[in-house]
Amino acid sequence: MLSRTADNLYWIARYMERAETAARLLEVGSRIALLPSAAGYRNEWDSLLQASGNADAFGRKYGDPVQRNIESFLFFDHDNPSSVASCITTARENGRIVRTALTAQVWDALNTAFQELRQLERKPRSELELSRLTEWTMRHAAMVRGAIEATLLRNDGWDFLNLGYGLERADNTARLMDVKYYVLLPRVEFVGSGLDNYQWTTLLRAMSAHRAFHWAYGGEVTAAKIAHFLILNTQCPRSLITCVEGISTHLDRLSKAYGATTDAQAQARAMLLALRETKVDDIFDEGLHDFLSRFIRETAALGSVVHDTYLSGDMR
Amino acid sequence: MAVGPGAVAVTQYFNEMYQGGKVRPPYARLEDWMKAMPAELRTLKQAEAEDLFRRIGITFAVYGEGGDPDRLIPFDMFPRVFTGAEWARLEKGIKQRARALNAFLVDVYQRGEIVRAGRVPSRLVYQNEAYEKAVAGIRPPKGVYSHIVGIDIVRTGPDEFFVLEDNCRTPSGVSYMLENREIMMRMFPDLFRENRIEPVEKYPEILRRTLASVAPEKCSGEPVVVLLTPGHFNSAYYEHSFLADLMGIELVEGQDLFVEGEFVWMRTTEGPKKVDVIYRRIDDAFIDPLCFRPDSMLGVPGLMDVYRSGGVTICSAPGAGVADDKAVYTFVPEMIRFYLGEEPILQNVPTWQCGKADDLRYVLDNLSELVVKEVHGSGGYGMLVGPKSTKDEVAAFRGKILADPGNYIAQPTLSLSTTPTFVAEGVAPRHVDLRPYCLVGERIELVPGALTRVALKEGSLVVNSSQGGGVKDTWVLAE
Numbered sequence: 043m044l045s046r047t048a049d050n051l052y053w054i055a056r057y058m059e060r061a062e063t064a065a066r067l068l069e070v071g072s073r074i075a076l077l078p079s080a081a082g083y084r085n086e087w088d089s090l091l092q093a094s095g096n097a098d099a100f101g102r103k104y105g106d107p108v109q110r111n112i113e114s115f116l117f118f119d120h121d122n123p124s125s126v127a128s129c130i131t132t133a134r135e136n137g138r139i140v141r142t143a144l145t146a147q148v149w150d151a152l153n154t155a156f157q158e159l160r161q162l163e164r165k166p167r168s169e170l171e172l173s174r175l176t177e178w179t180m181r182h183a184a185m186v187r188g189a190i191e192a193t194l195l196r197n198d199g200w201d202f203l204n205l206g207y208g209l210e211r212a213d214n215t216a217r218l219m220d221v222k223y224y225v226l227l228p229r230v231e232f233v234g235s236g237l238d239n240y241q242w243t244t245l246l247r248a249m250s251a252h253r254a255f256h257w258a259y260g261g262e263v264t265a266a267k268i269a270h271f272l273i274l275n276t277q278c279p280r281s282l283i284t285c286v287e288g289i290s291t292h293l294d295r296l297s298k299a300y301g302a303t304t305d306a307q308a309q310a311r312a313m314l315l316a317l318r319e320t321k322v323d324d325i326f327d328e329g330l331h332d333f334l335s336r337f338i339r340e341t342a343a344l345g346s347v348v349h350d351t352y353l354s355g356d357m358r
Numbered sequence: 359m360a361v362g363p364g365a366v367a368v369t370q371y372f373n374e375m376y377q378g379g380k381v382r383p384p385y386a387r388l389e390d391w392m393k394a395m396p397a398e399l400r401t402l403k404q405a406e407a408e409d410l411f412r413r414i415g416i417t418f419a420v421y422g423e424g425g426d427p428d429r430l431i432p433f434d435m436f437p438r439v440f441t442g443a444e445w446a447r448l449e450k451g452i453k454q455r456a457r458a459l460n461a462f463l464v465d466v467y468q469r470g471e472i473v474r475a476g477r478v479p480s481r482l483v484y485q486n487e488a489y490e491k492a493v494a495g496i497r498p499p500k501g502v503y504s505h506i507v508g509i510d511i512v513r514t515g516p517d518e519f520f521v522l523e524d525n526c527r528t529p530s531g532v533s534y535m536l537e538n539r540e541i542m543m544r545m546f547p548d549l550f551r552e553n554r555i556e557p558v559e560k561y562p563e564i565l566r567r568t569l570a571s572v573a574p575e576k577c578s579g580e581p582v583v584v585l586l587t588p589g590h591f592n593s594a595y596y597e598h599s600f601l602a603d604l605m606g607i608e609l610v611e612g613q614d615l616f617v618e619g620e621f622v623w624m625r626t627t628e629g630p631k632k633v634d635v636i637y638r639r640i641d642d643a644f645i646d647p648l649c650f651r652p653d654s655m656l657g658v659p660g661l662m663d664v665y666r667s668g669g670v671t672i673c674s675a676p677g678a679g680v681a682d683d684k685a686v687y688t689f690v691p692e693m694i695r696f697y698l699g700e701e702p703i704l705q706n707v708p709t710w711q712c713g714k715a716d717d718l719r720y721v722l723d724n725l726s727e728l729v730v731k732e733v734h735g736s737g738g739y740g741m742l743v744g745p746k747s748t749k750d751e752v753a754a755f756r757g758k759i760l761a762d763p764g765n766y767i768a769q770p771t772l773s774l775s776t777t778p779t780f781v782a783e784g785v786a787p788r789h790v791d792l793r794p795y796c797l798v799g800e801r802i803e804l805v806p807g808a809l810t811r812v813a814l815k816e817g818s819l820v821v822n823s824s825q826g827g828g829v830k831d832t833w834v835l836a837e
Contacts (some may be wrong), residue, residue: 043627
């Protein structure tokens, strides 16, 4: 397959996943903001921007991190390449370029999301509740993903889409968890308090994993259980280990189909093995924030190996 | 004349369905179909058709017009019909013309016999902007320069067909021929049971075979064919991706290709893959920045070197444009006689060259009846339509012609045929033209069908989609 086609497919997946994450971030933020405000906290909305890695871009354009501005920035702003609107527009444009590599159903799902987005953008903001925007985004992200899984040929194109999803989701889950770090950083004594649990629960809700968590673990919500669930539990669809397993599987499929193994396969396997050996205690010994930062760096490095190997067209 | 303009239109133009109050045989079954369709059903069907087009994604963007890039081209559900016998004659004429145009191209880039014989003026060929000096002396595989020849044809009577112009470079619109049929078959399956209509669906397969048949001699094994597009911002991008998909070939942009050694390669996820035949949908000027426009971002640096040394075939071959020039057009009947030793089956529109004294006298005497065009003009600029102009306009234009006669040609105002078309009030005659796509490789082939363009505005003779034209399904009945 053309490298450019593979690249387009990969980015369709990354952008759709990223749109969903932007919506989930908004959801986390709005729920955390519903807490009675506690003096001495860093502004909760600010923590969102810190975690999503674009606090600077926001500050330059909007100044104060108040809810309405953050909504604009994370959902509607076409100057923010990670906003829901930017991601869906770019994903659909990528889809248009590689129409021949998609089924009619996948194209329909991408195109419908885009057409509806254009309608949303024309509505007065007062009519658009935040919860409606986040639900809308997740619904369309699910429709695209569903069309891919249900209708697409399981060839290398499918692998590149899934690599995009896996890499983006791994990065995004880590970042969403890191929101907690930024929220709690100033006051360590809150750890283990009711407030702490409330925030962890909110995080779970934002990942649509609240009920799943209770089924899997039961009882008290603790940092250790949550970290296990979102990092090390292979049953959780968004956990870091699930993402890395998926990435590794699809890279192995590629190496089999192409009859060639590269650094990408080796790196993914090394990450997977390391996660399998990791215990929750190890994570807290290293420090959750440090662990997540390292994971985000490793994921980015794997992403660039995938790019250099398959997507750049420079392989000889 | 003591009749209103409406009456003139009815009597003056050839109506392909009705003749002297009677239905012509190819349309026999369509009359019942038309009468049995109540207005509500028609509206419903029209909406269904539009929905299908939008879902499939056929859209048409017009350069420089702004507006919605996802605009639909209007589709008229009333088909246009040819009998098998009518088509057989058209087919012979089209293939004859395609053969002669290719013979001309091979000739003018080599010995130039037709110029030496004095049958075509040297200046018209060698001073022509479309004459590509960079390919002089090259004989492309199978002696084919133009692999897809689009010939625009108008009809003025039962047996009168005229060629308006030839398109030897990259004629577009064939996706409409295929999609119009697809949509008609989905919406009116009964029509296809009642009428024996020749299928057009083999076009992509034949195109692929045609392209593969002109692979360079250096190619061993199954040739790798690609379609080269300027990219997704191009107004015809839908067609490019549609054709690539149906042919099962890669749709590439310039950035996907590179030259190394004596071949062209494409960048794939498995490393470089050699390309043998490039069906390009970009202009000569852009295909190789090292050879033509240095500012082109769309092309492939070094491509022309590989082409010249026989490492890759480019379809259509660079330089093919010299055969479809407006001034060269006049000489196509001469080409047919010179290269094929045959008489032309399809006529050119009679053209008077104001540079010739006799022609000039005729043109000036009949100015109010004629269409006068600048030789190198296009898009309807610098043009006089005699019957639709005032006396003052005609007089002013006379002065312009006299000042520089060589810059003008004149043609009669053609009475384009009409076919019934669905309009707001029901069904009414509208003017149409015809564009068949003739494929030239090892063999010359033509699917029984074409693109019919229709001028949707009453009385209009302009069928261009940029100016309110639409498209129709075009049927050829099996004998």
